[in-house]
Amino acid sequence: MKDPVFVIHGVANRDRDEFATAVSALAIAAQVAMVPVHWGDLGAQDQFIDAALPAYRNAPETLRDSETPELVRAEPFAAAVFDEPIDEGRQLSQVDAALRAQLGEGDNGQDGGLRDGAEPQLDPDQIVEYVTELWADTEWLSRTGDPLLLRETGRALARSLLDEIDPDADDPYDGLRGDGTDRDSRLRSLVRRRLQDLDRVAGAAVQAVGARLNHAVRSRFGPGTTRFLGDVLVYQRHRDAVHARVRQVIDEVHPDIGRSRDRPVRIAAHSLGGVIAVDMATATVPLWTESLVTFGSQAAFFHVCDPRGGQLMPYAADMPVHLPASLHRWTNLWEPLDVLAFAASKVFRLHDGSAPVDLPVGHQASTGMWTHSAYWDLPYVAAVIGDVMRQDGTAPRQ
Structure with a gap:
């Protein structure tokens, strides 16, 4: 029996119970066991962000x-x-x-x-x-x-x-x-x-x-974008603390998970959670990762702008960055109206020379214009996660 899939959230997730409920629903839809990894209490203090947003006067x-x-x-x-x-x-x-x-x-x-x-x-x-x-x-x-x-x-x-x-x-x-x-x-x-x-x-x-x-x-969009930037800034400064939280949650299931290629971890991660997962999987002392599914994530964008270090070389034009063997398989989902979602296949190559799989997520009118948080409730996202986590080395259905 495989270990559970660990789910790492992205920005602006302050409510631990709310996140656990979302992961439970995703686990049912994907038909795989999941464990939530909550680190939102380490994120930016966002309760006063609205005070910094200009107001529309004379409406x-x-x-x-x-x-x-x-x-x-x-x-x-x-x-x-x-x-x-x-x-x-x-x-x-x-x-x-x-x-x-x-x-x-x-x-x-x-x-x-x-x-x-x-x-x-x-x-x-x-x-x-x-x-x-x-x-x-x-x-x-x-x-x-x-x-x-x-x-x-x-x-x-x-x-x-x-x-x-x-x-x-x-x-x-x-x-x-x-x-x-x-x-x-x-x-x-x-x-x-x-x-x-x-x-x-x-x-x-x-x-x-x-x-x-x-x-x-x-x-409508300002607070979400601002909270994204706030958590990014905090993560950049306190990366070790966030990584330690992820490691702590994994250790609570079993301390051997992710320590070596013999028992790699499976991770699904949203937004900045995907950056955290890639950073940990490619660190000098890596979190060995069998399967990674990211959705609405920015790992490629961040690495192009500012190389992440660890085992990764900087990106150069027409020279994709080769990922270490500690990140075995990576599927990346992006929604066309999500301005915080980026592709990975042009920037990275897996250890076997193949590219990460970029899959577009169809836009649903019911999600409105701010789609960065919509992935959690989309059946296609759950289906892809389920496919990837149940299969060994095979591509998810398109």
């Missing part, structure tokens, strides 16, 4: 009737939002096509076309000429390459101009009736005002969405 729902939100000036915020070079000709072609289409619809197909009907008509060439002339003065529209926004700008501009010459309107714009220089000047002025209106609406929308997104990222 619309907190405003009084007499107040208005303090929107950021378009410069430099607009430049930060739309930082890619924009092809003005392509922008204007989108506006042009939508504007002409809308003016055509406004004519309702009646005889005479856009210029010859009985009612006053608008010359699309003239309007596009004014738009082209005034386009550079817009702060937001001139920075976007979004086709939908540009097309809607053209449609909205055309509709507003059609409304101005509608004879059935309550207050038709008589200044657009007739011919001559005065009419052209009034039309140009009207195009300018409507473009300015549309530009302000676009700017207000972008800033409002940006502010809310900023707030959501900081409040």
Whole structure:
């Protein structure tokens, strides 16, 4: 009978009982015996992290009737939002096509076309000429390459101009009736005002969405990321204490486990737990590891940035790092939206020359955007762990 699989958690696991419950559920799903290795009490002090996160001030729902939100000036915020070079000709072609289409619809197909009907008509060439002339003065529209926004700008501009010459309107714009220089000047002025209106609406929308997104990222994802960084910093400083905790838990099952190739340990590890497992398996005095499954882990990332030492050589371009025989088999799971998950197969080679097995974990909409903690409840993760831990030297099912 094999020894149990030891499960090492990652960052921000402060509740020992909660972690033990998660491991019990994973053991049932994977159909292998597991022992939780809890080291969270040695991690960063994270109870006051929220005090360091900036708050979103002047959120619309907190405003009084007499107040208005303090929107950021378009410069430099607009430049930060739309930082890619924009092809003005392509922008204007989108506006042009939508504007002409809308003016055509406004004519309702009646005889005479856009210029010859009985009612006053608008010359699309003239309007596009004014738009082209005034386009550079817009702060937001001139920075976007979004086709939908540009097309809607053209449609909205055309509709507003059609409304101005509608004879059935309550207050038709008589200044657009007739011919001559005065009419052209009034039309140009009207195009300018409507473009300015549309530009302000676009700017207000972008800033409002940006502010809310900023707030959501900081409040929803910020604490998780910050706790990750905090525990990483503590682990870097107190690595020996964390390793001693892992060794202590293993010794409580049997002191021979992991001491030699004759009785290697099996480990499943999440996030920073995977870094801990690789560090211990490749140390000068290693934790002999038969099978390692990491999920949402950063061992390769850390080694590329800062070589881990022990028996590992630094990584060089196109020169994978050879792992010692003390790490026999490694399967690494990553979820596509997990920004804290990294691949291992390009950075490392096992002792037999093969690469660690990188397996993508399909994203489930129910997990939301912060997926770093989602692995525990995913059936595929449990299935892979079960496969790896039950098989000797064979690849897990894909």
